[in-house]
Every structure is written in C-alpha cells, then in structure tokens.
Amino acid sequence: MSNDGDLSASLILRRGGLARVGQERVALIEAIESLGSISAAAKQLGLSYKGAWDGVQALNNLFDAPLVVANAGGKAGGAAVVTPRGQAVIRAFREVEREIGAALSRLEAGLAASDVFWSLGLRTSARNALRGIVAAIEDGEVTARVTIDLGDGVEIVSIITRRSREELDLAVGKPVVALIKSSFVVLAAQDAPEGEVNRLAGIVADREDGHEVSEVRLGLSAGKTLVATVPVSGAPGVGDRAVATVAPSNVILAVE
Numbered sequence: 001m002s003n004d005g006d007l008s009a010s011l012i013l014r015r016g017g018l019a020r021v022g023q024e025r026v027a028l029i030e031a032i033e034s035l036g037s038i039s040a041a042a043k044q045l046g047l048s049y050k051g052a053w054d055g056v057q058a059l060n061n062l063f064d065a066p067l068v069v070a071n072a073g074g075k076a077g078g079a080a081v082v083t084p085r086g087q088a089v090i091r092a093f094r095e096v097e098r099e100i101g102a103a104l105s106r107l108e109a110g111l112a113a114s115d116v117f118w119s120l121g122l123r124t125s126a127r128n129a130l131r132g133i134v135a136a137i138e139d140g141e142v143t144a145r146v147t148i149d150l151g152d153g154v155e156i157v158s159i160i161t162r163r164s165r166e167e168l169d170l171a172v173g174k175p176v177v178a179l180i181k182s183s184f185v186v187l188a189a190q191d192a193p194e195g196e197v198n199r200l201a202g203i204v205a206d207r208e209d210g211h212e213v214s215e216v217r218l219g220l221s222a223g224k225t226l227v228a229t230v231p232v233s234g235a236p237g238v239g240d241r242a243v244a245t246v247a248p249s250n251v252i253l254a255v256e
Helices: 023-035 038-045 049-062 084-107 162-167
Strands: 012-015 019-022 068-070 080-082 128-139 143-151 154-161 175-180 186-188 198-209 213-219 225-231 241-246 252-254
Touching: 019 023, 023 038, 023 049, 023 080, 023 084, 038 049, 049 068, 049 128, 049 225, 080 084, 128 154, 128 162, 128 225, 143 162, 143 175, 154 162, 154 198, 154 252, 186 225, 198 225, 213 241
Parallel strands: none
Antiparallel strands: 012 019, 068 080, 128 143, 128 175, 143 154, 175 252, 186 241, 198 213, 198 241, 213 225
C-alpha cells in the first residue's frame, strides 16, 4: 500500500487512556535491542540523544515494567538492554500492525479512510504521565482520595471530586495514569514539611539547565522517573539524592 491513493494507517497502541506507543518508539526499542546502546540507536534513527532518552523514559513510565534498562554512559555510550517486557511490546505491536494491514487490504476496495478511521491519540502538556493501579479509594462528601500504586511500594495520592471519580469509574485494582505538570513538582534535599503531600524519594538521573530554570529528572524505583522544573540556583546535581513532593490536588487522573 505504497501508492498515494491507497488506504493506509498509522498504528498507535494506547494504555491507560493516553499512553501511546507508535511506530517511532517501537523502532527505537528495536534499534536499542539490535545495537545495545541508546546513543547508537539515536544516531541510527536520526534522533538526538536526549530525544531518544526521553522516549525510553516515557515508555518505562507508561508500562507496568521497564521496557529498556540502561547503564550510565550518556551521549558517549553505555549499554542498554531491552527487557522481556520490551520484547513483548515489539512483538505485540508488529502483530497488530500486520493484522491491521490485512484488514485495510480487505476494506480498501469499498471504504474511504476519511469516513471510517480517525486518530485516537491524545496529547498532553503534562511532563509526567505515570501508569499505576488504584490501590485505595476514600470517598468524602465532595472529594475522593485515590491512592495509586506505581510499583515496588511507590504510591501517589490524588484528590479529585467524587463526581470525577464516578465519571472515571475508578475502582480498586483498575489501571490509571497520573498526570503531573513538572512545575507542580517540588524538589528538596530532605523530607518535606508535614501536611497532605506526596513524597517520592530518588536519585537525580539527568539535569538540563536553562538561563533561569532547570529540568531535573528524578529516578524512582519501579523503573519510573519524575520530571521537575525548578530554579537553576536550587537544582540538585546528577547523582544527588532528592525528595520530590507533589500536592494531591495537583495529580490529575486519566483512564482508558
């Protein structure tokens, strides 16, 4: 189906409502598996190292287990291994792609793509999208306190309205995606003051400085990361321990 008039489709697999895996990211995982390095994969695909690294971290955040495990090395190198979970994602994507291709071939003679197919991808400005499982729900008169298990004992709490909880049909055991703007994440060298706040400890994995603001990526357990934008003057360095705090009211929930 390479002719201009032929029916074609761009495959996007979604998890948790807005986690998206498309051709570009699957190709990235395949290149990492083949070359054993994020930097080499980025070069092969014409990506910047940061773009490839961001893609890997986004995928690791959005699945229940890491797809790629990378060792230190940065732009100069460093080994990277595609996990069995990552290999399963590749196989599933390619299998679905083949099935869709076969289906489109059958439909091509009688259907117009503009009348039948549309993109269900959803974009968000939130820098953090963390997939987890609803661990607990506490309903109040107006609001609901939802605890999300991100894996490896890491939890995050969201405060939403009861009506939102009902509309999302949230229930214990259901998958959910927590959306957090990077500007809502506060980093500190020590624990946060008392009060209703999420506390997530980790090691600074990456830092990119601007003139006034730094983007800091905090490595958590369960293969997930959390991005914060903080003033350059107060930004921790790579390798430093830090505690990220997020108000539950700043954690937005999304479901499929």
